Amino acid sequence: MKKIYFTLLLLNISIAYAQVAPKLDKSIAERLSLLPLSCMDKEYPNKTAHSINTEVDAKLTPAQLHPAFYGCFDWHSSVHGHWMLVHLLKTFPDIKNRAEIVAKLDKTFTVENMKAEADYFKKYELAKIFERTYGWAWLLKLDQELMQFDDPNAKKWHAAMQPLTQQILELWKAYLPKQTYPNRTGVHGNTAFALVFALDWARANHDKEFENQIIKKAKDFYGDNQQTPAYLEPDGADFFSPSLEIADLMRRVLAKEDFVKWLAKFYEERSIKRISEVPIVSDLSDYQTVHLVGLSFTRAWCMKGVAQQLPKNHPLKARFEATANHFLSNALPLIFKGNYGGDHWLASFAVYALAK
Structure with a gap:
């Protein structure tokens, strides 16, 4: 009975989040475009x-x-x-x-x-x-x-x-x-994030040599990773989730069935719970603390990407989709409440996340 109640509760939460999830419409696009244009x-x-x-x-x-x-x-x-x-x-x-x-x-x-x-x-x-x-x-x-x-x-x-x-x-x-070791931080140096964009480019341009280089490194760096300590995330100025960036990369390099098996070993429940919490941004005017607004956007686009690769009955599929929408709804209004510390970059992250 408790299991049924929890399932229904999760479903209701998912529906509620989905209803309020912002979309990249023309009105939002025009408003966001003013930020990079101004700088x-x-x-x-x-x-x-x-x-x-x-x-x-x-x-x-x-x-x-x-x-x-x-x-x-x-x-x-x-x-x-x-x-x-x-x-x-x-x-x-x-x-x-x-x-x-x-x-x-x-x-x-x-x-x-x-x-x-x-x-x-x-x-x-x-x-x-x-x-x-x-x-x-x-x-x-x-x-x-x-x-x-x-x-x-x-x-x-x-x-x-x-x-x-x-x-x-x-x-x-x-x-x-x-590159012998990956960078696993939650800021600019993060290797998994960079390899995601590089792999997308290589495939779009049919650069097979570069694609194979990236795939090999991704598997070498992350293929045997288990029980990632995501329960320790985030650091105080993170705009990436180190664990979700890895998952977003591996869903691109592994076959769907292999990815599902890899993901089951990669995350524990306490880690999933932790990365599903909305980051607390104590000071929007602080150039480092405001990174945590960006964290909501990057978590959202990673969760949406991972969810797309999971089968319909996978327990994380609806959970990640609902959580991603919650992140977007929470973070989008914050873009317009800070100062130049967020104005000079956050709109791009919002657009990329909304476009997903």
Whole structure:
């Protein structure tokens, strides 16, 4: 009797969450688009992450270092802000501020800009590790979005972007065979997240060599992982769930039946319970604490992806779908209540999660 009651209760909760889950409609898209548009040309404040080599380059401004992606506080946020605008143009061709978005993207995606961005990685020895691998992953996601967008502007922008795309690919293909251990943190360095986007790009571009490299590393890093300690998540500034990022990767590299078996060994109930709790964000104005808003979005897109790979009768399928919707409903309003610490990046995460 208790089991039946619990099942009905879970079902009711799932339905309730599903009813209030936000959707990526034109109204939300237009509102979110204003955030990256407002910061792509905003050079300061800025976290360049540039390793100073000489007195000369110590004096370079963000725009001199990165003529395409100098705004939005840091390079990677500018990159995924551009991804977001491309995605919104593709999804809503008649979006109200279309002309402004196209003008911004036209300004960024020039051959001159992209060659300069690519040259940055060649000019400085330490630049070979710049944005490895978080920024690299978003760069490939941006390239993939443009490649899959059947639009004259997108084709022009994609062609212009190739010097940078090919430079990042060269660096990643050289680095991946030498990467002995994965990064399991909940912030930028997380390996599983980056491999997800890289694998999506490789498959979309039919790059079999890169795809096989990624699959092999994914299995080597995570194939035998069991009882992951997700009950310890999150750290105080996480915007990724280390465990869910791994699951989101493995559902791409394993056959469905094999993934179900792997997942059963990977998670204990106490860990599932922990990652299903809404992160407590004590200060939306704190540039690190606000990462926890992003955690709701990344957990949501991972849970939705995992749920899609599970059979209909799997107990985690409805549970993850309902929890993901709850995360989205909770996090979306918070984007508009903070300051530049969240404004410069959170909208991209929201769009990606809602698009799932």
